Amino acid sequence: MRISYSALETFKRCPLKFKFQYIDKIKTPKSKEAAFGTLLHSALKILHEPGLIIPTEEDILKFINDNWDTAYYSSEQESAMAFAQAIKIMKEYYAKNYPADFNVLALETPFEVPIQIRQELHLITGKIDRVDKTADGALEVIDYKTAKKMPSQEAVDKDLQLAVYHLGVANRWPSLTQEGRGLKTSLYFLKHGEKLSTTRTPQDLAATKASVIKDFEIISRAAKEAKFPPTPNALCDWCEFQKSCPYFKHKFKEAKIFFNDQDVKALIGEYTKLNQEIDERDKRLKELKADMSKFMDQEGLERLFGDDGYITRQAIQRFKYDSETLRAILEPLGRWQDVLKVDDVRLKKVAKELPAAKRAKIEEARKLDKEYKILSLKKSTKSGKK
Numbered sequence: 001m002r003i004s005y006s007a008l009e010t011f012k013r014c015p016l017k018f019k020f021q022y023i024d025k026i027k028t029p030k031s032k033e034a035a036f037g038t039l040l041h042s043a044l045k046i047l048h049e050p051g052l053i054i055p056t057e058e059d060i061l062k063f064i065n066d067n068w069d070t071a072y073y074s075s076e077q078e079s080a081m082a083f084a085q086a087i088k089i090m091k092e093y094y095a096k097n098y099p100a101d102f103n104v105l106a107l108e109t110p111f112e113v114p115i116q117i118r119q120e121l122h123l124i125t126g127k128i129d130r131v132d133k134t135a136d137g138a139l140e141v142i143d144y145k146t147a148k149k150m151p152s153q154e155a156v157d158k159d160l161q162l163a164v165y166h167l168g169v170a171n172r173w174p175s176l177t178q179e180g181r182g183l184k185t186s187l188y189f190l191k192h193g194e195k196l197s198t199t200r201t202p203q204d205l206a207a208t209k210a211s212v213i214k215d216f217e218i219i220s221r222a223a224k225e226a227k228f229p230p231t232p233n234a235l236c237d238w239c240e241f242q243k244s245c246p247y248f249k250h251k252f253k254e255a256k257i258f259f260n261d262q263d264v265k266a267l268i269g270e271y272t273k274l275n276q277e278i279d280e281r282d283k284r285l286k287e288l289k290a291d292m293s294k295f296m297d298q299e300g301l302e303r304l305f306g307d308d309g310y311i312t313r314q315a316i317q318r319f320k321y322d323s324e325t326l327r328a329i330l331e332p333l334g335r336w337q338d339v340l341k342v343d344d345v346r347l348k349k350v351a352k353e354l355p356a357a358k359r360a361k362i363e364e365a366r367k368l369d370k371e372y373k374i375l376s377l378k379k380s381t382k383s384g385k386k
């Protein structure tokens with residue numbers, strides 16, 4: 001199998017999007033965010049292209065101006081705001097990163113990471129924005145990001161993309177990345193003008209390979225079984241395939257859809273109204289409970305009588321056992337394992353602190369217990385935004 005890193009990442013986030021994009025190859029118009037990112041990447045490539053003449057700040061701003069396409073934006077105002085942001089980003093970038101200060105080895109360069117699974121050789125492919133050679137002979141891989149939010153250093157240290165880039169660069173320039181000659185991978189956040197860097201140990205890289213092997217196996221299985229479930233995630237709002245996705249396509253239906261002679265919109269309307277009534281009744285119930293409790297405290301009562309019956313206040317006690325004492329009693333009897341139960345929340349917390357290889361093993365141990373569907377309601381805001 002030959003798969004790009006971005007396809008792998010897409011699969012992990014949402015298998016259905018992966019299918020639409022990489023198997024069905026459905027063409028979609030470029031989003032304004034993608035157009036914005038592509039233009040900035042092109043400007044940075046021109047800026048850092050090795051050559052005798054160093055582009056000036058004016059050259060770069062002119063490039064942005066000449067290639068700005070207002071068609072991606074819904075209004076002139078939106079386009080003007082995005083353009084002003086692009087100019088600001090490039091000005092700040094230029095001030096902090098004068099091109100002659102860097103020894104650029106490659107720009108927008110392809111890479112491959114060979115992954116051996118049993119007898120088969122697989123490849124992860126991709127493109128790296130920039131590779132620099134630093135003064136001490138080490139290499140630095142730089143990937144530009146246009147994201148609004150910056151991740152924590154901890155997240156960057158665990159970032160799979162950077163680990164894969166590390167493997168790709170080591171594969172492409174083995175003599176330049178031999179042990180002892182450092183290799184740093186960095187994410188440059190253009191909207192913040194900040195760079196976060198990380199390095200990887202041989203153990204980290206072995207864990208990355210193990211995790212990628214697992215991903216390859218999952219993708220192969222999904223392809224064999226033709227199972228690509230939609231998986232809602234934080235990036236759905238920017239997904240180009242919403243019109244084909246079961247979680248979003250109803251939003252785009254212009255004509256009303258009828259089900260058992262009932263208007264679906266009327267069903268949703270009634271469901272929403274009932275939910276609202278339940279919320280209001282819950283709130284009122286809480287107020288009544290608080291008032292009655294207050295009255296009981298005041299009068300020293302534990303039961304109140306009304307025309308329709310009476311209400312009793314009861315103290316509920318919940319106990320927990322001291323686990324060490326229990327263990328001391330049950331372990332010698334061989335019954336300690338019988339009372340142990342895996343606590344999902346605690347397990348997640350503990351797993352987060354474990355090395356990637358151990359986390360992968362824990363993931364492997366996860367089995368589907370039961371599956372059912374629930375309905376959840378997300379109310380629209382007045383502005384109609386989500």
Ligand code: SF4
Nearest residue numbers: 014231232236239245
């Ligand atoms: S909208 Fe979300 S759930 Fe649907 S295909 Fe896109 S990423 Fe997947």
